[in-house]
Amino acid sequence: MLKAQIRPHGGIHPDSHKQLTSQNPVITMQAPWRLILPLKQHAGAPALPVVEVGDEVKADQLIATGNGRFSMPIHAPLAGQISAIDQNNITIKVDMKNPRNSVGNTPHANHALSRDEMIELIEQSGIVGMGGAMFPTADKLRLSQKYLIDTLIINGSECEPYLTCDDRLMQEQGDRIMGGIRYLQQITLADKVFIGIEENKPAAIAAMEALCKAEENMQVVGLPALYPMGSEKQLIEAVTGRQVPSGKLSADVGVLVQNVATSIAIFEALRFGRPLTHRVITISGDAVEVPSNVLAPIGMPISEIVAQCGGLKTTPARIVLGGPMMGRAINDIHAPVTKGTSGVLLLTEDELPNPKASACVRCGRCIGACPMSLTPLDMVAELKVDNFDKAAEMGVMDCLLCGSCAYVCPAAIPLTQYFDWGKQEINKIRFAEQKTARTCLNSAARRERMEREAAEKEAAKAAKAATRRPSRRNSAAATNSTAATEEESA
Amino acid sequence: MLTLLYLFAIPLLAACIGYALGYAAIHLKVEGDPLVDEISALLPNGQCGQCGYPGCSQAAKAMACGEAPPDVCPPGGSALAQKVAAVLGVTLDSNGMKGPQVAAIAMDGCDGCGRCIKQCSYDAIVGATRQLHGVIAEACTGCGACVSVCPHNGISLYPDPAFMSRVSKPGAIKPAALEVKNA
């Protein structure tokens, strides 16, 4: 096992709460009676449904196609009937008698597909980054065709507290992860593969190391257990020692990163032709009776998962999708699991912080915690008075929104929310400036076109007048006028 | 002799300073109106004429002397209006500002007469004659010229979706209680 080359700057060590689920093997969920599939499970525009209400669909059948850039197709995880389609979701009433009635998948032999074919198949399978960002994997892999990739990093860090799904995947499905890695090697033509795992997961490290022994150029890297070690930029810095320049992609430094769950999805798609329809999530928190790691179909309502995990111990004070640091709080327990949901936390009041809000005393803890080495206290001072230019200069657009600064702030200042809002406003300003420039060019072009058309019309009129056979009346008038002008000039 | 010097010291000093100021006022005078130049630099300078002035420099002059309000430029939108207001040191009347807007043509009303295409100075409307017309939101500045010419009142302005705010400034609005809903 290799050690990290550089320990990333900053970072925090929250209570991990991973012991609630780290020893629990993955449980496969029974089919729920309905699935709610959001149309937007990726970075781009919502997908377009290709089915209608009342249609019977089989498992793995395409129900929505991608809609433009960074938009991915969606497949039915289980067989059933489309019961509702609105602008956000497709709801399937599951056929409980035969939910796994599949439309059929085409397996492919190893090395049978070309690089382009593999990327195309990954796109058609609707695979997106399953670590949470939901960036279309096919688009990310196409980068490897434009840039020279020498290093592939598989992200097994799982730095967020409570989450253990990737840990269990590495322990139980290591061979499928390796399958996915081999496909990724073929696509990216990377020389070296590193599997980054935090040192608080010794069983996962042992499992992956055993599998790596048989491979050349594949090694496990033990990473310091800090949050946010799983963030792509910090992972690249720790494993390779290189930093990704601001505004550039990881491919610019020759690195491509993929999550372990995404690797498994790639393996399933390329080897067995199965689209992305299920995923492993961690359901945890003190409000659920039996915290577990579960294999659930995409679109399964959280309430159904909770019911199969022993039900609720108490009413949760908050439901969080993802980890506690970057997860989104929701208020509907029937909300579905999506492709990017890595965990569902049902937290009680005791597990939630209630810090005392106060004023910034410039203690500087936020500077010590920031993994991007920014100065949150100065940035928030500028954002409070809407000084967006100065805030952008200080690097707010580089902020990961990881929440480390807000975690350590003794005054409980909502730093992450300020930076989220600041980035949004700066993007709006830049967009407005670009739009203004564009519309003015359009308006100038239109004016030019009008003038040109008017001039052409004049020229055509004049030309027509010149070539017309002169009539008598005209010629008389012409003679008179020429005579008049001759008199004048004389 | 010394008394005379004491008596005239201050008037002498005042006279010297006055002369220096007068010299500066004449020989170090700044040409042109820097305020108009500053405003002109902020404007898009596309000479589209939507403000009603023949060109952007005329609009800048009008804004500088207060003849035109800071939000007179449609492509600039509220971002530009705020910048100009800041330069002029005036407060912007937010009541009139509705934020960036774009036009949309109602499908059922449109008969394809094409009056809106002729009116739009940003080429943001597309459509063949006697066919349904549509507005390209990315090119539309929300100036509203098409709204008045449509004979069927089929065009309306709505907030530009590209400027929708997902996150609000902390402390601006009190967050609503997030009660968990159960079955």
Add this chain to the structure above:
Amino acid sequence: MMILRAPHAHEGISIKKVMFKVNIALAPAVLLGIMQFGMPALFLVITTIVSALVCEVISLKLNPRAEGEINDGAAILTALILAMSLPPHAPLWIGALGAAFAIFFGKQVYGGLGQNLFNPAMLARVVLLISFPVEMTKWITPSAFYDGVWYKMGVDGVSGATTLGLTKEGAQTSFHWLSHVLGTNTGSLGETSAMLMLIGGVWLIQQQVFTWHVPLATLVGCLLPGTAMWFADPSVVPEPLAQLTSGGLLMCAFFIATDPVTTPTSNRGKLIFGAGTGFLIFVIRTFGNFPEGVAFSILIMNAVTPLIDQYTRPRMYGYGLKTEEK
């Protein structure tokens, strides 16, 4: 009010807890000082604290938008530090006036907690020193309280001179290191017990209230030139251990120079600040008109802090890299 946006976790520290810890760390030295200097000292400390709290309440009533609250412990800390730097038997109105000045003009006029540029306690001390030099330089020898001798109200203390003061005047004293360390030396309330100050300061570092950068840099910044000067000309400065344990240098290093509001935020900045403070203390002690230079050096370095902050910004991830052209 619960936070409804990410992150849904927090380390659990609050400003109130931090202030409380600092007050606790300072308490043993305060108590020892009160025992050594008797009732007049006790009443001085109480007056200063009460005056500070009253002024804080008035300020927050006048300006409800000011940052900070009455019970966040910051006013008490300012009052304690001010009281510790005053002569133990100073008249009570000195304490009250000083605390009022510290709160009104040192903190609230800037906008409250976290907004001030200068350390309020040091600002007040300097104003008092310049305005009332006689009352502010009447030093008392500590009573032998362990033998049952206590100072009572109205009893004139036995006046004595501080070690630094004596050195300034050219009179050489034999340096009793034990008395300096344990705190039976002549000086202000806070100058006397070096041991308690050190213990309190180190405990605060262990509790992660502040880092080691400022205290270490301050001590080194003062003692390095001090020791060199002592080797060069022992008549001008007292010996290094005396320098360390007198004049409130330890209180400055651990409690005054570590004030987060008025000192740089980055670690490099903190080192520069500490070194500058220490060096200025040495300079004022050796070459200046006053025997003690803590308050002045702190104020000077406070003025330079924004500049230090500007130039010690950390290098952001992804900036300033040697880019290879691909």
